[in-house]
Amino acid sequence: MDHETGLTLVVPPALLTRSRFAFKVPPKPQSAQTLNVDCDALTSEQRWLRPADFPSYPKFLRLARVRFRVTLGLSPAMFSLRNCGLWVAASLTKKRLTLARFSGDSAAPLATKFDVIVVGGGHAGTEAAAAAARCGSRTLLLTHRVDTIGQMSCNPSFGGIGKGHLMREVDALDGLCSRICDQSGVHYKVLNRRKGPAVWGLRAQIDRKLYKQNMQKEILNTPLLTVQEGAVEDLILTEPEPEYTGKCRVSGVVLADGSTVHAESVVLTTGTFLRGVIVIGLEMHPAGRLGDQPSVGLAHTLEKLGFVVGRLKTGTPPRIAKESINFSILNKQTPDNPSIPFSFISETVWIKPEDQLPCYLTHTNPKVDEIVLENLHLNSHIKETTRGPRYCPSIESKVLRFPNRLHQVWLEPEGMDSDLIYPQGLSVTLPAELQEKMITCIKGLEKAKMIQPGYGVQYDYLDPRQITPSLETHLVQRLFFAGQINGTTGYEEAAAQGVIAGINASLRVKRKPPFVVSRTEGYIGVLIDDLTTLGTNEPYRMFTSRAEFRLSLRPDNADSRLTFRGYKEVGCVSQQRYERASWMKSSLEEGISVLKSIEFSSSKWKKLIPEASISIGKSLPLRALDVLKYEEVDMKLLATAVPAPLKKYITCRELAERLKIEAIYESVLFHQQQQIKEVQQEEALQLPKDLDYLTLRDVSLSYEVREKLHFSRPETIGAASRIPGVTPAAIINLLRFVKTTQQRQAAMDELPNTDQYLCETDKLEERQL
Numbered sequence: 001m002d003h004e005t006g007l008t009l010v011v012p013p014a015l016l017t018r019s020r021f022a023f024k025v026p027p028k029p030q031s032a033q034t035l036n037v038d039c040d041a042l043t044s045e046q047r048w049l050r051p052a053d054f055p056s057y058p059k060f061l062r063l064a065r066v067r068f069r070v071t072l073g074l075s076p077a078m079f080s081l082r083n084c085g086l087w088v089a090a091s092l093t094k095k096r097l098t099l100a101r102f103s104g105d106s107a108a109p110l111a112t113k114f115d116v117i118v119v120g121g122g123h124a125g126t127e128a129a130a131a132a133a134r135c136g137s138r139t140l141l142l143t144h145r146v147d148t149i150g151q152m153s154c155n156p157s158f159g160g161i162g163k164g165h166l167m168r169e170v171d172a173l174d175g176l177c178s179r180i181c182d183q184s185g186v187h188y189k190v191l192n193r194r195k196g197p198a199v200w201g202l203r204a205q206i207d208r209k210l211y212k213q214n215m216q217k218e219i220l221n222t223p224l225l226t227v228q229e230g231a232v233e234d235l236i237l238t239e240p241e242p243e244y245t246g247k248c249r250v251s252g253v254v255l256a257d258g259s260t261v262h263a264e265s266v267v268l269t270t271g272t273f274l275r276g277v278i279v280i281g282l283e284m285h286p287a288g289r290l291g292d293q294p295s296v297g298l299a300h301t302l303e304k305l306g307f308v309v310g311r312l313k314t315g316t317p318p319r320i321a322k323e324s325i326n327f328s329i330l331n332k333q334t335p336d337n338p339s340i341p342f343s344f345i346s347e348t349v350w351i352k353p354e355d356q357l358p359c360y361l362t363h364t365n366p367k368v369d370e371i372v373l374e375n376l377h378l379n380s381h382i383k384e385t386t387r388g389p390r391y392c393p394s395i396e397s398k399v400l401r402f403p404n405r406l407h408q409v410w411l412e413p414e415g416m417d418s419d420l421i422y423p424q425g426l427s428v429t430l431p432a433e434l435q436e437k438m439i440t441c442i443k444g445l446e447k448a449k450m451i452q453p454g455y456g457v458q459y460d461y462l463d464p465r466q467i468t469p470s471l472e473t474h475l476v477q478r479l480f481f482a483g484q485i486n487g488t489t490g491y492e493e494a495a496a497q498g499v500i501a502g503i504n505a506s507l508r509v510k511r512k513p514p515f516v517v518s519r520t521e522g523y524i525g526v527l528i529d530d531l532t533t534l535g536t537n538e539p540y541r542m543f544t545s546r547a548e549f550r551l552s553l554r555p556d557n558a559d560s561r562l563t564f565r566g567y568k569e570v571g572c573v574s575q576q577r578y579e580r581a582s583w584m585k586s587s588l589e590e591g592i593s594v595l596k597s598i599e600f601s602s603s604k605w606k607k608l609i610p611e612a613s614i615s616i617g618k619s620l621p622l623r624a625l626d627v628l629k630y631e632e633v634d635m636k637l638l639a640t641a642v643p644a645p646l647k648k649y650i651t652c653r654e655l656a657e658r659l660k661i662e663a664i665y666e667s668v669l670f671h672q673q674q675q676i677k678e679v680q681q682e683e684a685l686q687l688p689k690d691l692d693y694l695t696l697r698d699v700s701l702s703y704e705v706r707e708k709l710h711f712s713r714p715e716t717i718g719a720a721s722r723i724p725g726v727t728p729a730a731i732i733n734l735l736r737f738v739k740t741t742q743q744r745q746a747a748m749d750e751l752p753n754t755d756q757y758l759c760e761t762d763k764l765e766e767r768q769l
Contacts, residue, residue, distance in 0.1 A: 111226070113262045114140040116505045117253055119232045119298075120269035121149040123491045124483030124498035126219055127175050128267045131502030133225040134174060134572045137509055139502075140261060141219070141227045142253070144292055149227070150180070150215025152208050152491070153271075153289050154316045156414045156422050158185075159342065161192050162542040163492035164202035165523040168558040170492075171343045172581075173566045174573045175499045176218055177491070178342035182349045184211040186357045186416055188339035197661045198554045199544040202342055204349075205359065207415035231256040233297035235266065235305075237476070245689055245713075246477040247306075256297075265505035267480040269498060272314065274299040274460035274485065279381040280453055281431030290455065299460050306475055308463040312387055312539055314489060315394045315427040315456040318435050319420045321449040325411065330360040330444045338653075344559045345580055360411040360444070364395065364426075367441040371434060372399045381429035381456035387538040389489050394427040394456070395438075409442060420451060429456035461487045464531035465712045470504040470514035471497060471528065474713055480505050486531055489539035496524045503570050515570050518683055520549055520676045521561055533712060533722045551665055551672050556658050560585055584655065591649045591659050598624035598642060608641035609633060628663035635659055682718035685738055689715070699737040705730045 114137075118129040121143030129141040143149060158181045159167055171178035187205035220227060236252035252262035273288030273295040288294045303309050337353035372395060376382060382396040398407050410424040423445075428435055432453040439445050464486040466474055471486075473479045482501035483494035503515045517525035526547045531540065544550050553561070563581040567573040599621040606614045612630045614622070624642065627633055635656035639646040650656045693701070693709040701709070705726050714720040717738060721731045 111138075111140075112260065114138050114226070115263060115509045116140070116265045116267065116502070117142060117261060117263040118267045118269060118502065118505075119253065120271060120273070120483070121146070121219075121227075122151075122153070122269060122271045122483065122494065123177065124269035124271070124494035124501070125267075126150060126215060127170065127177065127495045127498030128269055128480075128482055128502035128505070129225055130176055130219065130222055131173070131499045131572055132265075132267075132506040133222050134574075135503055135506035135570055137224065137265075137506040139225050139506075140263065141225060142230050142232055142255075142261075143227070144229065144231055146216075146227055146229055148212075148292070149219055150212040152206065152211060154314075155424060156208050156412060157203060157205050157424075158491055159201060159203035160492075161199065161201035162523065162544045162546070163490060164191075164200070164342075165544065165553065165555050165558070166492040166496045166527070166542055167202065167342050168344075168555045169517075169522045169524050169562055170495050170499050171345075172558040172562040173499050173503070174563075174577055175495060176215065177495045179346065180211055180214045180218065181206060182341045182343050182346040183214050185339075185349055185351065186413055187335045187359060188341075188349055188353075188356065189333075189336050190340055197556060197664065198551050200555060201544075202340060202555060204342070205357065205412050208418070209415050230259075231293070231295065233295075234301050235298075235476075235479070236260060236262065240477050244477050246473070246475055248475075249477040250479040264509040265478045265480065267482060267498075267501045267505050268298075268485055269481075269483045269494070269501075270295055270298065271484045271494075272457045272459040274302075276457055276459040279429050279456040279458065281378050281429070281434075282380050284380065287457075288459070289457070294459075302462065307466055307473075309460050310463060310487070310537065311458060312461050312484075312487065313381065313456055313458040314389055314392075314539060315381070315429055316454055317423045317426040317428060318439065318450045318454040319414070319452040320411075320423060320439065320445065321451055322413075322419045322421050324445075324447055324449040325360075325421060326444045326446065327360050327411075330362050330411070333359045333361065344563075344584075344654075345577055357413040357416070359413070362409050362411065362442055362444045363406040364409060364442060365406065366404075368395070368438055369399045369403065371438045371441065372396050372430070375430055375434055378434070379430055381458070389539040389541065392427070392489065392539075392541065394429060395425070396428065396430070411444075426454070428454040430454075459484070461485055463487070463535055465533070465535040467532055468514070468713075469516045469528055469532055469715060469719075470507075471501040472504060472508065472514070478505075478508055484539075487536040487538075487540055488527070488531070489541055493527060493540065493542055496527055499572075500524060500528065503566075503572055507570065515565075517562070518680070519547070520552075520679050520683075522553055522558065523547055524562075526553075529719065529722065533714060533719050534724060535712075549672055549676055551668055552676065554661065554665075556661050560588075584658070587649075587652075587655050588658060588662065591655065592625065592662055594645050594649075595625035595628060595659070595663070596623050598645060605641075609637060611637065625663050625666065628660055629666070679718060682721070683716045685717040685735065687715060687717065687720065687734075687738060688741065689713075696737075698740075700733050701730050702727075 116132040116137045116139045118125050118132065118139060118141045121141060125141060125143065126149060129139050132139040158177065167178050167181070181204050184207050185204035186207050189203055191201035191203050192199050219225065232253045233256050234254035235250050236254060237248045238251045240246050240249050250266045251264075252260055253266060254260050271288065273292070275296055276286065276288035276294040278285045278287040278290060286294050299309070335353050335356040335358075339349045339353055339356070341347070341349050376396070379396060382394065393401070395407065407425060409426050412422045412424050414420040414422055423439075428438070430438065432450070435453050436450045439448050439450060462481060462485055464481075467481055467486065468474065471480045471482055473481060480501040482497035486497060488494065488497065500515065500517065507514060517528070519525045519529050523542060527542055530546060547553055559581040563573055563577060567578040600608070602614050602622055603616045605612070605622055605627055606616050609627065611632045612627060613632065614627065614630065624638060624646070628635070628638055635646070635650050639650045649659060693706045696706070708723050708725050709720060712723050714723060717731065717735055720726055720734060
């Protein structure tokens with residue numbers, strides 16, 4: 001800091017406009033001078049306080065190079081200002097919030113050795129850091145700015161079709177985002193209800209400010225987790241471990257100020273910061289996000305190490321003033337009643353349906369197309385060859401790819417007390433004045449005021465075929481990648497990778513086997529398998545159509561698929577969650593058994609439940625489980641008809657709904673389980689990790705296939721079969737090679753026993769002689 005800056009306060013957004021602080025700055029122990037700081041004077045992020053802000057500002061502080069951060073929750077909180085030998089007492093007169101284990105002061109002591117370092121405080125980074133800490137590793141989360149932890153950089157929403165599945169699976173492993181969404185949403189809705197429960201998409205509009213507050217509170221109070229501000233510019237590399245593949249091993253990071261922090265594992269979750277550039281019209285500015293500097297040094301380091309680097313782009317819509325929109329002529333969408341929470345341990349969400357905010361639907365028109373087409377020459381982002389998101393394209397891309405169509409624009413609230421509206425579907429990078437012109441052409445937005453223009457972001461990503469299913473890199477041992485650095489897009493995809501990377505980074509420190517979710521176990525497995533075997537040349541987004549076994553990988557049963565593995569194999573799941581999942585599993589098994597045991601004739605069922613479209617012509621008796629399959633029948637109706645054995649299964653809403661879903665999919669799941677077993681047999685055939693495909697002589701493979709296998713380095717025969725260009729004939733030859741190798745190895749394993757037997761026989765003969 002320079003001499004003019006003086007005292008610096010960084011106040012968490014949770015306390016803005018609510019509290020006042022009183023700072024006593026005594027030049028000597030006998031006297032004190034008090035500064036009253038009104039938080040109403042601060043901005044929504046942070047404010048640098050200067051001598052001119054307060055007439056009574058102590059003159060001696062103008063010459064003191066002082067920087068400190070206020071930690072709330074202690075009364076009073078005392079901090080030593082070493083540079084000037086002063087003590088500052090901070091007392092909070094209203095609501096308190098503990099910010100534990102945070103050291104943002106360069107003068108504050110920070111351990112230089114951790115088990116796991118996570119770089120980046122976005123959605124992948126927070127999940128990775130929390131997961132590693134839950135596994136028992138001393139973890140450091142490094143981020144440019146602590147006050148941006150949990151920031152929703154783009155859309156103010158979580159979930160959706162496919163994405164909601166990922167959130168449920170992250171939650172099943174005791175991840176954070178689902179629980180935080182249940183505490184921060186303003187509009188909860190399940191998408192795709194017209195189809196079966198296997199492809200329902202849980203979704204919620206989120207209060208940006210509330211989500212960030214709740215996430216920061218969670219992260220800053222996580223045991224074994226330290227949060228530190230700092231920009232990582234380089235990696236510390238050492239000699240590789242001989243028993244693992246890779247040309248070197250990461251052992252820490254180098255910060256921008258030249259200081260080093262050592263760790264056993266490092267997770268990079270850099271988002272859009274690797275050589276990030278923001279684009280508006282023809283203007284381009286280096287930035288990882290609006291207002292944040294990009295990471296250039298780290299990008300150079302990764303490139304020098306030999307990682308294959310690609311370039312992707314994404315964008316965000318402008319923000320519109322709420323009071324300037326004519327909602328009365330637009331299509332209104334209300335939230336679900338009751339609202340379905342994301343987390344398995346949330347009984348309900350924090351807000352009642354009647355108190356939630358609506359969303360509104362409008363559409364583009366030919367005037368919008370005209371403005372876009374006439375000004376393509378003023379849009380460098382759209383002219384770039386860099387690939388953007390296929391399934392969330394900019395309005396320019398939609399106009400070019402789908403001419404003469406009307407495109408949906410959802411007007412979504414950004415928070416309970418926010419004056420901003422997020423126009424979902426209107427991502428644009430035209431010059432600001434043209435964005436304003438385009439917005440006012442849309443129905444309901446004729447008098448709209450643009451508060452912030454939309455912009456595009458271009459950034460580096462690393463080909464995800466360079467990582468293993470545990471998200472550890474092939475080139476550098478103990479280095480893990482998660483989030484947009486792997487070519488994905490979306491908060492949910494980032495969170496899913498983050499929790500897996502954090503778990504495996506911790507397991508690597510303990511020298512335990514990696515935790516891998518297969519395609520047969522979850523959408524997380526589908527996501528990671530697609531990335532590591534197929535790669536991507538455009539931002540990857542999750543859909544239910546990507547999963548072959550989606551009838552088994554439903555949102556409702558993510559806990560039964562992953563929670564028990566997380567608890568027993570890894571230790572990342574809390575006792576409370578494990579007990580909840582165990583109770584649900586036993587209750588489901590018991591309930592299905594009872595439903596199978598209740599049998600009546602079809603005519604009797606028709607009398608008991610006249611609403612059901614049961615054919616009375618059937619001669620065979622019907623089980624209660626079969627009756628539950630009818631669309632008109634739910635557990636409540638069934639329990640009314642047969643109260644004695646079934647009444648207890650409707651006291652829990654979630655249990656009743658899951659019994660209904662289990663009944664719906666009972667017959668089809670039997671066949672899908674057979675298919676899953678076949679795939680699992682293929683996945684069980686492990687390929688040797690040190691296999692050199694380019695020089696391998698014992699197997700007939702074309703050079704093209706050898707190159708693809710060498711680059712992707714699949715761990716199983718199943719993964720190899722999914723690599724584009726690897727032919728079925730090559731898989732058969734590879735399978736034959738693996739089986740022959742296994743047989744040879746098994747024979748070799750028996751040799752030491754044979755030698756020992758012969759040796760003992762010789763000794764016996766010697767004694768006899």
